[in-house]
Amino acid sequence: MRILVIEDDRQTAQYLAKGLRQQGHVVEVADNGRDGLFLAAGEKFDVMVVDRMLPGLDGLGLVKTVRSAGVKTPILLLTTLGGIDDRVEGLEAGSDDYLVKPFAFAELMARVNALARRPPIAGADTTLKIADLEMDLLRRKVRRAGADIELTPLEFKLLEHLMRQTPRIVTRTMLLEQVWGFHFDPKTSVVETHMSRLRGKIDKGFACELIHTARGSGYVLRVPDATR
Amino acid sequence: MQLASSLIARLTTLYVILFAASVAILFALVWFVTSRSMTAQLMANVQREAVSLADEYRATGAAAAAALVERRLQRGGLAYYLLQRRDGAWIAGNIAPVSPVLGPLDLQVRLFSRGEAAGERTQGDLRNAIGYGVLLGDGTFVLAGEDVGRLQATRKAILTAFSVGGGVSVILAILGGLALSAGFLRRVESVNRTARQIMAGQLDSRVTVRDNGDELDRLAANLNAMLDRIQSLMESLKQVSSDIAHDLRTPLARLRQNLETAKLSARTVEEFRSSTDAAIAETDALLKTFSALLRIAQIESGSRKAGFARVDVSELFELVALTFAAVAEDQGHQLVSDIQGGITISGDRELLLQLATNLVENAIRHTPSGTKIEFRLHKEMDDVIATVVDNGPGIPEQERGKVLRRFYRLEASRTTPGSGLGLALVAAIADLHGAGIALIDHGPGLIVEVRFPASSRSVAQPSKNAVRTSARIAIYKIV
Numbered sequence: 253m254r255i256l257v258i259e260d261d262r263q264t265a266q267y268l269a270k271g272l273r274q275q276g277h278v279v280e281v282a283d284n285g286r287d288g289l290f291l292a293a294g295e296k297f298d299v300m301v302v303d304r305m306l307p308g309l310d311g312l313g314l315v316k317t318v319r320s321a322g323v324k325t326p327i328l329l330l331t332t333l334g335g336i337d338d339r340v341e342g343l344e345a346g347s348d349d350y351l352v353k354p355f356a357f358a359e360l361m362a363r364v365n366a367l368a369r370r371p372p373i374a375g376a377d378t379t380l381k382i383a384d385l386e387m388d389l390l391r392r393k394v395r396r397a398g399a400d401i402e403l404t405p406l407e408f409k410l411l412e413h414l415m416r417q418t419p420r421i422v423t424r425t426m427l428l429e430q431v432w433g434f435h436f437d438p439k440t441s442v443v444e445t446h447m448s449r450l451r452g453k454i455d456k457g458f459a460c461e462l463i464h465t466a467r468g469s470g471y472v473l474r475v476p477d478a479t480r
Numbered sequence: 481m482q483l484a485s486s487l488i489a490r491l492t493t494l495y496v497i498l499f500a501a502s503v504a505i506l507f508a509l510v511w512f513v514t515s516r517s518m519t520a521q522l523m524a525n526v527q528r529e530a531v532s533l534a535d536e537y538r539a540t541g542a543a544a545a546a547a548l549v550e551r552r553l554q555r556g557g558l559a560y561y562l563l564q565r566r567d568g569a570w571i572a573g574n575i576a577p578v579s580p581v582l583g584p585l586d587l588q589v590r591l592f593s594r595g596e597a598a599g600e601r602t603q604g605d606l607r608n609a610i611g612y613g614v615l616l617g618d619g620t621f622v623l624a625g626e627d628v629g630r631l632q633a634t635r636k637a638i639l640t641a642f643s644v645g646g647g648v649s650v651i652l653a654i655l656g657g658l659a660l661s662a663g664f665l666r667r668v669e670s671v672n673r674t675a676r677q678i679m680a681g682q683l684d685s686r687v688t689v690r691d692n693g694d695e696l697d698r699l700a701a702n703l704n705a706m707l708d709r710i711q712s713l714m715e716s717l718k719q720v721s722s723d724i725a726h727d728l729r730t731p732l733a734r735l736r737q738n739l740e741t742a743k744l745s746a747r748t749v750e751e752f753r754s755s756t757d758a759a760i761a762e763t764d765a766l767l768k769t770f771s772a773l774l775r776i777a778q779i780e781s782g783s784r785k786a787g788f789a790r791v792d793v794s795e796l797f798e799l800v801a802l803t804f805a806a807v808a809e810d811q812g813h814q815l816v817s818d819i820q821g822g823i824t825i826s827g828d829r830e831l832l833l834q835l836a837t838n839l840v841e842n843a844i845r846h847t848p849s850g851t852k853i854e855f856r857l858h859k860e861m862d863d864v865i866a867t868v869v870d871n872g873p874g875i876p877e878q879e880r881g882k883v884l885r886r887f888y889r890l891e892a893s894r895t896t897p898g899s900g901l902g903l904a905l906v907a908a909i910a911d912l913h914g915a916g917i918a919l920i921d922h923g924p925g926l927i928v929e930v931r932f933p934a935s936s937r938s939v940a941q942p943s944k945n946a947v948r949t950s951a952r953i954a955i956y957k958i959v
Binding site for chain 2: 354404
């Protein structure tokens with residue numbers, strides 16, 4: 253992937269560029285808003301990672317300008333402001349996701365991947381299928397190897413999310429945000445609890461496990477052999 | 481004090497000018513009205529006398545008229561009379577002949593008498609008078625006049641009275657102005673003195689209140705109330721700062737220890753990794769504490785109120801119940817929920833979700849395994865009430881007010897992980913929504929009740945709701 257990083261803090265920019273390059277991506281770095289805007293508007297990228305506070309042109313302003321110029325590249329906004337309103341502001345400006353500093357690199361990577369390959373809004377999909385796991389979205393039914401599996405509404409939602417993201421990793425925070433709508437950190441193991449119950453129902457008794465724990469506190473649903 | 485003195489001078493001058501002006505206006509009025517009415521009266525008298533004299537002359541002739549003039553001059557008449565012939569020769573009266581003028585006139589007269597020995601002679605100076613002249617058919621001229629000296633004397637008396645009165649008024653105005661403005665400024669100065677004392681660090685200094693309920697008194701009372709509020713805010717800020725400093729020392733010390741271990745005693749990559757992992761975990765915990773603090777501060781700033789909307793709390797609480805039933809079960813607790821459907825309130829969805837989550841998590845984390853937790857939402861009258869009930873160890877009564885404070889942790893939970901900010905966050909969120917929190921003994925166990933009053937569900941009015949404990953959220957409001 254070709255990724256544009258717009259970040260004025262040199263240390264953070266280097267950390268991001270190095271990490272992303274190690275994952276095999278091509279990274280361009282701009283250390284101020286003006287250069288960033290020039291690159292964002294002039295070249296083609298798969299994902300942009302934009303710091304919210306930038307010299308020259310503020311991150312929010314940059315996102316707005318880029319969007320009004322018709323650039324549809326997914327944007328991940330980085331910020332030190334963890335405030336509740338800041339997230340909404342960032343999304344309203346036109347960014348696609350929002351990550352509060354400091355963050356684990358695995359978290360950033362998972363989000364960048366999710367953004368880059370976000371499928372075009374799949375309106376017609378009424379069933380999801382991975383290996384022998386089938387999900388009927390209309391009748392809210394899940395079957396594996398032909399056998400019905402009873403899921404609670406939460407487990408259903410969780411599984412649907414994993415299936416839509418396959419084979420990408422989704423982190424604990426992403427699940428909390430997207431499945432539960434929790435934009436805060438619960439103090440109990442909410443995700444782990446429900447994930448272990450879901451695994452018990454989906455994978456228990458089958459030779460091939462579909463849900464895997466990924467390094468860096470995330471989960472991924474995929475057929476083991478189909479990995480890269 | 482220079483400013484104060486100049487203010488005294490200004491106020492006093494203003495006072496004197498106002499006094500003097502009102503005296504002057506009063507004087508002018510009295511002067512004008514008195515002169516006019518006296519002049520009119522005099523004129524009416526002289527006209528009546530002149531006409532009656534003329535009538536007498538016509539009716540009975542010159543001699544009788546002259547006799548009448550003499551009688552009048554001797555008793556009860558006007559000051560001046562004159563009866564003269566066509567050729568200007570004097571017939572009777574006490575003034576020298578004049579050239580005849582008809583009707584009312586101002587004139588200057590000289591006393592005149594015809595003694596038998598002395599012959600004709602005029603006496604004394606010219607005098608100002610007003611008179612009324614009548615010319616009869618045979619050319620005889622009749623004049624009756626009155627001295628204006630009386631009018632002038634009256635005017636003079638008025639002038640004197642007003643000069644003396646005005647002078648006294650001005651002196652009184654100066655004294656009064658000085659006294660009043662000095663009194664006013666003394667009270668302003670007392671406010672200033674208090675302000676200086678507070679600036680000098682004497683924070684408990686207050687403005688003197690006289691209890692007479694005037695505007696200055698109300699100002700003083702309001703200033704004092706404001707100072708009380710600021711002082712309590714500052715004290716709670718001080719409390720929180722020292723709490724933060726105190727509570728962050730422990731994790732920072734552990735972080736340092738982990739890093740030191742990694743540096744000094746890790747021999748294998750595995751050992752190194754485990755030390756740095758522990759350090760990262762400590763850092764994450766610290767960051768969480770900070771973000772919780774920031775979140776509380778942000779909630780308390782009230783800015784979220786702008787985004788209030790109708791929130792289906794029933795649906796939201798169902799989600800929380802469903803989510804934590806499994807978590808509770810895994811930890812050996814039992815979570816049962818009783819959620820009335822279709823309840824909406826005006827609020828912030830995300831924050832209400834966090835409120836419910838924190839309450840339930842608190843019950844799960846601070847009670848021993850085997851505890852039964854009930855999670856309820858219902859409507860009572862028009863109030864919406866969220867309750868979390870457990871049959872765990874509860875909270876001692878004297879501690880109940882404190883658990884809503886930042887960093888406050890019960891002795892028993894010192895060892896469990898957590899920042900001591902969960903209930904403070906709940907309190908902040910409840911306050912933002914105008915809800916009251918009550919911590920009630922469940923013998924054994926604890927009931928936490930959050931009551932969203934009907935009246936404040938659209939317009940949140942924090943700190944107005946009666947709560948059953950002394951735990952007033954507002955006390956802990958800072959930032």
